[in-house]
Amino acid sequence: MKLEDIARELAFTELTPATTANGDAEIARGYASDLLSDVLAHAPEGGLLVTLQVHLNVIAVASHAGLTAVVFAGDRRPDDDVLEKAAAEGLSLYSSPADTFDIVGRLYALGVKGNHA
Secondary structure, X not given: OEHHHHHHHOOOEEOOHHHHHHHHOEOOEEEEOOOHHHHHHHOOOOOEEEEOOOOHHHHHHXXXXXXXXXXXXXXXXXXXXXXXXXXXXXXXXXEOOOOHHHHHHHHHHOOOEOOOO
């Protein structure tokens, strides 16, 4: 499913409008974790990450892991420096008022699976 369709369907708030080109990216896999070493080791390249973490290290890890987008659960929003770094890296960021469990369940229902599905 395309990232822009996922964002619309789940009513994500787009935080990095400069990366709208990512909206055409097909997202088939996702990962949810707040432990960044775990994300680095296991997140699927080209996938989507759901996390509560909102600091610069999330951007560095997501970029290194080759992720397309990050969704911040619980209506969390990073500071401007994090948004700027993500835009520079071409990483799409979104926020959702839903908690991680609900976001992941809804993503799964849309066809986004984990690494081992």
